[in-house]
Amino acid sequence: MIKSSVLKQLSSIVENKNFYTSQEDKITYSYDGTPLLEHLPDAIIRPTNKEQISHIVKLANKEHFSIVPRGAGTGLSGGSIPVENCIVLDMSQWNKILEIDTENLTAWVEPGVITSQLHQEVEKIGLFYPPDPGSMNICTIGGNVAENSGGLRGLKYGVTKNYVMGLEVVLPNGEIIICGGKNVKDVAGYNLKDFFIGSEGTLGIFTRILLKLIPKPQTSKTMLAYFNTQSDAGKTVSAIIAQKIIPATVEFLDKTTIRCVEDFAKLGLPTDIESLLLLEVDGHPVVVEEEAAKVVECCKRNNAIEIKIAGTEEEAMRLKTARRSAFSALARTKPTTILEDITVPRSSVAVMLEKIQVISKKYDIQIGTFGHAGDGNLHPTCLTDERNYEEIGRAEKAYEEIFVEAIKLGGTITGEHGTGLAKKKFLHLVSGYTAIETMRTIKRALDPNNILNPGKVFDL
Amino acid sequence: MTTVRPNNFFLETDIPSNDVITNCMHCGLCLPVCPTYAITGREKSSPRGRIRLIKAVAEGTLDVTDGFIEEMNFCLDCQACETSCPAGVKYGSLVESARNQIRLLNKQSFLEKYLKKIFLTTVISNTRWLKITAKILRLYQNSIVEKIIQKNKIIYFFVSKLVQLQKLSPRVDKLFFDEQHPEILKPNGVSKYRIGFLSGCLMNVAFAKINEDTIKVLLHHDCEVIIPKEQVCCGSLQAHNGDFEIARELAKKNVDVFSGYDLDAIVMNSAGCGALMKEYGEYLKDDPKYFQKAQKLSNKVKDLSEFLIGIGLKKTERKFTKRVTYHDACHLIHAQKIYKEPREIIQSIPGIQYIELNEASWCCGSAGIYNVVNYSDSMKILDRKMENILSANPEYIVTTNPGCITQIAYGCKTRNLGTQVIHLATLLREIYGI
Numbered sequence: 001m002i003k004s005s006v007l008k009q010l011s012s013i014v015e016n017k018n019f020y021t022s023q024e025d026k027i028t029y030s031y032d033g034t035p036l037l038e039h040l041p042d043a044i045i046r047p048t049n050k051e052q053i054s055h056i057v058k059l060a061n062k063e064h065f066s067i068v069p070r071g072a073g074t075g076l077s078g079g080s081i082p083v084e085n086c087i088v089l090d091m092s093q094w095n096k097i098l099e100i101d102t103e104n105l106t107a108w109v110e111p112g113v114i115t116s117q118l119h120q121e122v123e124k125i126g127l128f129y130p131p132d133p134g135s136m137n138i139c140t141i142g143g144n145v146a147e148n149s150g151g152l153r154g155l156k157y158g159v160t161k162n163y164v165m166g167l168e169v170v171l172p173n174g175e176i177i178i179c180g181g182k183n184v185k186d187v188a189g190y191n192l193k194d195f196f197i198g199s200e201g202t203l204g205i206f207t208r209i210l211l212k213l214i215p216k217p218q219t220s221k222t223m224l225a226y227f228n229t230q231s232d233a234g235k236t237v238s239a240i241i242a243q244k245i246i247p248a249t250v251e252f253l254d255k256t257t258i259r260c261v262e263d264f265a266k267l268g269l270p271t272d273i274e275s276l277l278l279l280e281v282d283g284h285p286v287v288v289e290e291e292a293a294k295v296v297e298c299c300k301r302n303n304a305i306e307i308k309i310a311g312t313e314e315e316a317m318r319l320k321t322a323r324r325s326a327f328s329a330l331a332r333t334k335p336t337t338i339l340e341d342i343t344v345p346r347s348s349v350a351v352m353l354e355k356i357q358v359i360s361k362k363y364d365i366q367i368g369t370f371g372h373a374g375d376g377n378l379h380p381t382c383l384t385d386e387r388n389y390e391e392i393g394r395a396e397k398a399y400e401e402i403f404v405e406a407i408k409l410g411g412t413i414t415g416e417h418g419t420g421l422a423k424k425k426f427l428h429l430v431s432g433y434t435a436i437e438t439m440r441t442i443k444r445a446l447d448p449n450n451i452l453n454p455g456k457v458f459d460l
Numbered sequence: 461m462t463t464v465r466p467n468n469f470f471l472e473t474d475i476p477s478n479d480v481i482t483n484c485m486h487c488g489l490c491l492p493v494c495p496t497y498a499i500t501g502r503e504k505s506s507p508r509g510r511i512r513l514i515k516a517v518a519e520g521t522l523d524v525t526d527g528f529i530e531e532m533n534f535c536l537d538c539q540a541c542e543t544s545c546p547a548g549v550k551y552g553s554l555v556e557s558a559r560n561q562i563r564l565l566n567k568q569s570f571l572e573k574y575l576k577k578i579f580l581t582t583v584i585s586n587t588r589w590l591k592i593t594a595k596i597l598r599l600y601q602n603s604i605v606e607k608i609i610q611k612n613k614i615i616y617f618f619v620s621k622l623v624q625l626q627k628l629s630p631r632v633d634k635l636f637f638d639e640q641h642p643e644i645l646k647p648n649g650v651s652k653y654r655i656g657f658l659s660g661c662l663m664n665v666a667f668a669k670i671n672e673d674t675i676k677v678l679l680h681h682d683c684e685v686i687i688p689k690e691q692v693c694c695g696s697l698q699a700h701n702g703d704f705e706i707a708r709e710l711a712k713k714n715v716d717v718f719s720g721y722d723l724d725a726i727v728m729n730s731a732g733c734g735a736l737m738k739e740y741g742e743y744l745k746d747d748p749k750y751f752q753k754a755q756k757l758s759n760k761v762k763d764l765s766e767f768l769i770g771i772g773l774k775k776t777e778r779k780f781t782k783r784v785t786y787h788d789a790c791h792l793i794h795a796q797k798i799y800k801e802p803r804e805i806i807q808s809i810p811g812i813q814y815i816e817l818n819e820a821s822w823c824c825g826s827a828g829i830y831n832v833v834n835y836s837d838s839m840k841i842l843d844r845k846m847e848n849i850l851s852a853n854p855e856y857i858v859t860t861n862p863g864c865i866t867q868i869a870y871g872c873k874t875r876n877l878g879t880q881v882i883h884l885a886t887l888l889r890e891i892y893g894i
Contacts (some may be wrong), residue, residue: 020502024527027516028503033487073503074488093501114492137492264546328487331547335482386482 002042002085003162006063010045010087013055018046029088032073032080033135035338036386041082043066046090050168050176050207056089057205058174060451068453069201071140076339078419079147079200083455085349086239091142097121098208104182105213106165110204111142113430118211120223128216130157130254133416134324143204150416152320156248156282157214157372159199159416164312166210170184171198172203172447180210195442200418218280220248222293222316224308225299226273228253230357230369233275233453234350236302237373240279241346243298245291250374251323252412256383260329265322273305278323279372280316326370327381334383335367338395341450343415346376355405356380363398366389377415420455427458469517469524471564474704476514476557477550484511484549486524490541495823495841496534504525504531504846507541514558524567532558534837536830536868537700539794543820550698553742553796559702566735586692591636591665604710629868630666637668645675645687651684653771656718656726658737660862661693667862674729676762676894681774684728690717696736696791697828699743704887709748711740715754725762731861732828735795737810763792765801765860779811780891785854786814787845787868788821789861802884806858809891817857818848826867838867849879857881 002010011019020026021043031038042065047053060067066086073080082088092110100122101107107129109118115129115136122129132151139149145167150159161301164178179192196204227233237250253261253276264270269276277299280293281449292309299307310316331336346351353369356378360367370413371378380402382395403413413419413426428436443460445448450460470476490507491497503509508529530557539552562568638659655678661673666679677684695710714737718726728734734744739842741755762770786806792798799821807814825831825841845868849857857868869881 022527023522024504024513024525024531025502027522028506028509028512031486033485033514035485072488072491135488136487261546264548325489325546328485328489328546331483331485335479335485335547337485 002065002087003063006059007043007082009059009063010056013059014045014047017415018048018313020044022185029070029073030082032070032075032078033076034081034420036392037078037081039082039084041088041448044088044090046093048093050170051116053089054168054174054176054207057170057172057451061449063172064449064451066451066454067205069142069146069205069446071143071146071300072114072135072138074135074139075143075147075418075420076341077147077200077414077422079420079453079456080143081128081420083422087220090142091205094095094142094207095140100127100213101182102108102127105215106182107211107213108128109141109209109211111140111145111209115139115141122213123216127213129163129211129213131160131163134327135136136324140454141209141211145197145206145209146199146201147418148416150372150375150377151251152158152251152323152372154372154377154416155250156246161194163212164193164197165212167193167196167206167367168208169204169206170454172449176207178208182210193292198418199456200456201441205452211343217282219285219288220280220316221288222278222280222297222310222319223292223299224269224310225277225279225304226306227275227277227302227304228273229303230275230353231350232303234306234353234373236277236299237349238347239298239302240295240377240413243294245294246282247279247291247295247374248282249278249320250372251278251370252276252353252373252378253278253323253326253370254368256333256366256368257326257381258331260332261322263328263332264325264329265318267318267322270306275410278319280320307319312352321355323370326416327379330368330381330383333368334385335439336384336386336392338382338399339385339417340380340382340399340402341377341414341417342380342402342411343375343377344406344409344411348409348411349373349376349378352376352378352406352409352411356402357407359398359401362401363394365395365398367398372415376411400426422457424456424458425446463644467519468766469522470561473564474560476518476554476556478518478559480550480554481511481515481518484508484551486512487547489546490544490551491820493540493544495536495538495540495825495844496837498714498844499837499840505534507545510535510558511549511551511554514554517558524562524565524648529562529567532562534834536790536823536825536827536841538657538827540790540791540821540823543794543797543821543894551675554848556700556702556704560704560727563702583683590770630662630862632666633668635668637664637671638687638689640668640672640677641687643689644684645679646684647679647682649682652682653684653724654722655683655685655767656685656721656723657685658694658714658726658728658730659687660733662729663733663862667865667883670729670862670865670883670885673883673889674727677764677768677885677888677892678727678891680877680894681768681771686721688717688721692717694733694736696732700732700828700852704743707736708743711736711754712747712750712779715744715750715757718757719753725758725767726757726760727762727764727767729764731763731789731796732761732863734761735791738796743819763796763801763860765792766796766798767807768888769801769804770836773805773808774892775808776891776893777810778891778893780809781811781813782855783813783815783853783888784856784858785817785849785852786820787817787824787857787859787864789859789864790821790823790827793821794859802858802860805884805888809887815852815854817852817854819844820848822848824864824867824871828863831863831867842867842871846875849877850875854879856887858884858887860884
């Protein structure tokens with residue numbers, strides 16, 4: 001517990017209306033989007049300028065309490081879940097787009113800007129910010145950078161790290177730095193900004209973020225392909241890539257996921273098929289036509305039962321929005337959905353899908369799988385009930401085996417959700433102990449008192 | 461599934477469902493559509509935050525505190541979160557149960573308790589009392605007192621809050637609806653459908669014209685319309701404010717009354733009432749005597765737009781060359797999931813210039829009696845609606861709920877907009893020239 005005298009000092013840094021210690025506030029900042037994990041913070045603070053943040057960080061070093069930064073609280077690895085003796089630093093009100101530079105194609109934003117709001121603003125002027133996590137209608141850019149989030153367009157356009165050009169960061173000692181900038185080329189010194197991308201709130205607190213924008217694709221075509229087996233869908237993905245086509249989106253949904261999504265979104269999807277692919281190609285109209293034809297051809301050759309092309313942009317949007325709801329829609333089957341985030345080299349997607357089915361049977365656990373098949377990032381989601389401890393135990397065993405299989409195929413335990421609390425005990429499987437020790441060395445050097453989001457990613 | 465609840469701070473009756481609470485996976489996809497979260501940006505004012513608070517009380521880690529009560533009452537119960545929830549969490553049922561618990565535990569604030577008690581339990585639940593109250597209000601609204609209060613700035617200053625509130629209350633009609641009609645109305649030609657009609661509580665005394673319009677439109681569609689004399693208020697305002705006992709009593713009475721006729725459908729022109737009558741079965745599920753009868757009745761309940769599209773809307777040659785937009789009443793779009801039908805009807809009218817309203821499904825802040833008990837929050841929510849209306853710049857705003865009509869009309873009036881706010885039935889009667 002943080003001493004009340006320290007809480008008083010904290011409250012004097014910000015205005016009263018930005019400091020909360022009521023039980024109702026503590027309870028509602030004890031969780032994020034991660035299942036099964038929660039912890040009460042001692043207070044919630046909403047700083048309004050970077051000097052206040054610096055002040056808070058310095059006080060944390062002096063009085064030995066921890067700071068857990070938080071955006072919208074939609075993370076899925078426990079990155080913003082409070083820890084012992086901590087305050088939650090709520091950055092969600094830092095929601096201004098500070099500048100859109102149409103000559104350099106960049107945007108300076110505050111970390112609390114909602115991802116889809118940035119999309120809307122830049123698309124109004126013909127620009128494009130590709131990263132589009134499932135929770136993009138509420139998640140924040142700050143959270144996206146901290147977790148290095150991906151999304152549906154990762155295959156062609158990459159993930160958040162590919163669009164961060166610069167950062168203003170409050171360091172764990174309270175000093176403020178700016179790293180990176182608008183220069184396309186810049187090799188002066190270490191590439192510091194990359195240390196902070198994906199650091200999960202353990203190395204610094206972002207106060208401004210400079211993002212790269214690109215021209216908006218002129219047109220796009222969205223398609224659905226239905227399959228009788230999961231492996232036909234998997235093979236189709238490999239066939240498309242082998243054709244040297246990089247679609248913007250190649251999303252896979254299995255039968256369980258299709259049923260739940262249909263139940264929610266009422267799109268008229270068939271619920272008796274084993275799997276489907278949601279595909280989108282974008283770019284110059286001529287190229288789009290040509291690539292779409294080739295994609296259709298690949299689907300047909302790999303036994304697609306039916307291929308549907310979205311007639312309007314609105315219909316395409318509905319399909320993609322429905323896909324983004326997949327994770328939460330799975331909770332229609334059972335209340336607790338434990339979602340994983342393994343990624344394998346994309347040539348191994350079909351193999352990995354088969355392994356998941358085998359493991360699901362072995363542990364008698366219902367698993368719904370969907371994911372970004374095009375970039376090898378799959379979300380096998382265990383459907384269970386947190387009140388059934390025995391089943392939760394089996395689910396955990398199943399996951400351990402899924403991780404091991406993914407790593408055997410040259411994959412990783414998390415593609416876009418981060419390590420946080422949920423996956424830190426498996427980190428060594430993919431990184432090895434020496435790499436973790438190197439990470440610890442960096443963390444100790446920057447944050448000797450371990451005040452910033454301690455216990456996330458690894459224990460010191 | 462049942463589980464052990466170690467230290468539950470709720471009473472045993474009508475406890476917020478543990479299954480519904482567990483169904484929420486706190487993914488946060490409800491946050492962007494929640495009007496109260498948009499105001500405070502604080503988790504406790506969001507749907508997932510409120511569910512977590514209800515869970516804490518159910519688990520015995522939070523007492524029914526003032527802070528808890530405040531959040532339960534801050535909620536509009538607009539149920540936009542239910543529409544956005546991929547997991548299908550029935551949030552509305554949780555917050556209504558929590559409000560019912562607060563009432564049972566006798567923990568309402570003084571204002572809440574007496575205002576709601578007098579208004580919801582005594583006045584509108586009882587037709588006679590409602591008419592007496594409405595008559596007194598009608599006298600006041602027609603009297604010089606009202607004019608003096610509105611014109612005299614000094615008095616206006618002191619009683620401004622009261623005046624604001626009274627402006628938000630609907631004008632009482634000269635003639636109450638149910639006193640103008642026989643119980644059974646027949647169409648001119650052959651009657652194809654036998655329709656039950658709920659004249660409603662407030663609709664009956666303050667929106668008689670809309671009821672009249674609805675009846676005319678139904679008769680025009682070859683319906684025989686039955687307005688049972690014995691019917692009572694549907695109970696929706698009571699249920700949504702957590703008074704389940706009264707709501708159930710009213711529901712039972714209506715189930716008995718309407719079941720006495722052999723009806724093809726019960727057609728509703730108030731979204732809030734329709735939403736509740738469709739849930740009569742759910743509210744009476746633990747009552748073996750009423751459950752089946754109530755469920756059967758609920759299955760017959762249709763919103764006017766839903767009913768007309770279902771039987772086939774009659775065409776008209778008359779043109780309506782106006783700029784028209786549509787506001788989704790929360791209890792139509794979110795509670796009854798009716799989105800397409802009203803739009804389809806409006807867009808089918810010859811000559812109409814239909815403009816889709818930005819954030820059409822965002823609550824207007826009326827929310828039953830919310831605009832009276834939570835006036836200032838309700839006005840913040842109305843501001844957002846009015847901004848969208850200003851940019852759409854329509855001549856007519858069509859909607860399907862009396863509360864929305866009063867609230868948005870108030871918004872237009874205070875901003876000196878000439879925009880008319882009308883019910884879908886009124887528009888239809890106009891274009892049919894009946």
